[in-house]
Amino acid sequence: MSDAPNQGRRALPVGPKLSRDGLLELRSPESSPPVAPRAPETPQLVQAFVSRHRSFFILAAVLVAQLALLVVQITRARILPPAKGWAVTVLVPFERSLRGLTDVTGGSWEAFRNLTEAEDQNHELSARLADDETRIRELSAKAAENERLRLLLDFKARAPFATVPAEVIGASPGENSNTVLIDKGADAGFATDLPVVTPAGVAGKIIAVYPQSAQVLLITDPSSGAGSLVQNNRVQGILKGAGRGLCQLDYVMNQDPVSPGDVVVTSGLDQIFPKGLPLGTVVRVGEGNLYKQIVVRPAVAPDRLEEVLVVTSKPAAPEEARSQAH
Amino acid sequence: MSAPTERPINVYRVHAAALWIAAFLALVLQAFLPVVLPLARLVDLPLLVVIYFSITRRSKVFGTLFGTVVGLGEDALSHGFLGMFGIIKALVGYFGAWASIQFDLEQFAARLVLTAALVLFHSVALAGFERALLESVPAWQPLDLAATLLFNVALAPVLFQLFDRLRRPA
Numbered sequence: 478m479s480d481a482p483n484q485g486r487r488a489l490p491v492g493p494k495l496s497r498d499g500l501l502e503l504r505s506p507e508s509s510p511p512v513a514p515r516a517p518e519t520p521q522l523v524q525a526f527v528s529r530h531r532s533f534f535i536l537a538a539v540l541v542a543q544l545a546l547l548v549v550q551i552t553r554a555r556i557l558p559p560a561k562g563w564a565v566t567v568l569v570p571f572e573r574s575l576r577g578l579t580d581v582t583g584g585s586w587e588a589f590r591n592l593t594e595a596e597d598q599n600h601e602l603s604a605r606l607a608d609d610e611t612r613i614r615e616l617s618a619k620a621a622e623n624e625r626l627r628l629l630l631d632f633k634a635r636a637p638f639a640t641v642p643a644e645v646i647g648a649s650p651g652e653n654s655n656t657v658l659i660d661k662g663a664d665a666g667f668a669t670d671l672p673v674v675t676p677a678g679v680a681g682k683i684i685a686v687y688p689q690s691a692q693v694l695l696i697t698d699p700s701s702g703a704g705s706l707v708q709n710n711r712v713q714g715i716l717k718g719a720g721r722g723l724c725q726l727d728y729v730m731n732q733d734p735v736s737p738g739d740v741v742v743t744s745g746l747d748q749i750f751p752k753g754l755p756l757g758t759v760v761r762v763g764e765g766n767l768y769k770q771i772v773v774r775p776a777v778a779p780d781r782l783e784e785v786l787v788v789t790s791k792p793a794a795p796e797e798a799r800s801q802a803h
Numbered sequence: 804m805s806a807p808t809e810r811p812i813n814v815y816r817v818h819a820a821a822l823w824i825a826a827f828l829a830l831v832l833q834a835f836l837p838v839v840l841p842l843a844r845l846v847d848l849p850l851l852v853v854i855y856f857s858i859t860r861r862s863k864v865f866g867t868l869f870g871t872v873v874g875l876g877e878d879a880l881s882h883g884f885l886g887m888f889g890i891i892k893a894l895v896g897y898f899g900a901w902a903s904i905q906f907d908l909e910q911f912a913a914r915l916v917l918t919a920a921l922v923l924f925h926s927v928a929l930a931g932f933e934r935a936l937l938e939s940v941p942a943w944q945p946l947d948l949a950a951t952l953l954f955n956v957a958l959a960p961v962l963f964q965l966f967d968r969l970r971r972p973a
Binding site for chain 1: 830831832834835838839862863864867868871875880884885886887889890893894897900936
């Protein structure tokens with residue numbers, strides 16, 4: 478309870494009462510002087526009470542005011558407080574700015590996510606592409622092998638001699654040595670000097686036979702030789718290897734008509750290679766002292782041999798055929 | 804929470820501009836965030852702002868008036884009547900300031916407990932007001948209440964840490 482301001486004198490009650498000094502004073506009614514009537518103190522009390530509990534009264538006033546506002550709005554539903562319009566008007570620019578900011582941020586984030594996803598997708602697609610390319614190469618190789626084998630089969634079927642297919646499994650080292658190793662040998666009935674051909678033409682001949690493989694001397698080897706003739710004019714010569722993937726046609730007289738582009742085939746006179754098989758194409762012709770200097774590109778590229786046919790029986794010579802007929 | 808008689812109470816001041824900017828931003832974000840983040844509707848940023856500043860200022864009058872203004876701002880942006888949030892946030896501001904005078908709220912746990920109590924009071928009082936004043940009574944959603952309590956109490960420490968940087972010792 479707060480202290481009330483002491484304004485005015487206080488009436489002394491009848492009967493014993495403590496004085497200022499704390500001494501009990503005994504006054505009789507007859508001896509007490511008359512006192513003034515009591516001054517009003519309620520407003521001061523109220524004021525003191527209100528100021529003491531100011532915060533509570535402010536709260537109460539605020540609540541009452543807002544309740545009144547609510548009641549007015551509820552009872553008169555068509556009244557729209559202008560404060561709503563002002564608040565929205567003030568906030569709209571900020572909301573728009575925030576929206577723009579989030580759109581930009583969201584767009585950037587989306588772009589970044591798309592970029593990351595695109596990168597991941599790129600890696601994945603690159604890996605798939607590499608796999609697909611590998612597969613395509615394998616399929617292409619198989620298709621090429623298939624084509625070669627088909628040609629080989631056709632050639633074998635059309636050839637007037639028996640053949641055994643073989644696969645090239647190795648090549649000899651050294652620039653000047655042109656030999657390859659095939660995967661069949663004595664087990665397939667091979668022997669030395671058997672011709673080795675492809676559908677494109679003559680590849681070489683067997684020079685060594687092993688139990689399960691054989692060594693083939695290519696026609697590009699300098700130590701090889703094959704009886705040959707120019708297809709269009711029947712000019713005969715000997716085809717020898719010249720190294721570096723080329724051959725030369727020897728013993729063609731200077732006056733014999735040989736030109737670049739002429740096809741050279743086997744003559745059959747060497748008793749090794751069947752007659753008429755392509756050997757190569759003339760690429761260069763030069764004049765020598767007595768014989769022409771003719772360079773021939775072989776029909777069978779020596780560095781691309783994969784499957785070959787080994788001729789195991791040769792067609793009978795015309796004389797033999799006539800004697801057998803008789 | 805301990806009685807203030809055994810230890811001195813720290814008094815802080817916050818710049819008026821920072822206070823009102825924080826309140827304004829809370830209203831703007833409260834209106835905007837649910838558009839891009841649906842879960843944001845469970846968070847009441849203006850309420851957390853009122854709780855923090857009424858605790859910090861330790862003045863029941865300030866808490867009442869600040870809560871009233873922020874609440875009326877929220878009413879103005881809502882589809883409801885002016886005064887709903889004003890009344891409840893005035894009470895929240897008053898009780899928050901009262902608690903800050905009675906107890907030492909510098910401790911993290913004490914702040915968290917008071918925040919939880921005021922958030923719960925706010926949600927329950929709002930539901931009660933809607934039932935009392937509105938014709939259509941919204942269905943009671945205890946899960947929503949729990950989620951609101953959880954999200955606001957989880958966000959409060961982060962927000963209060965941020966606001967603590969705005970205050971200076973008086």
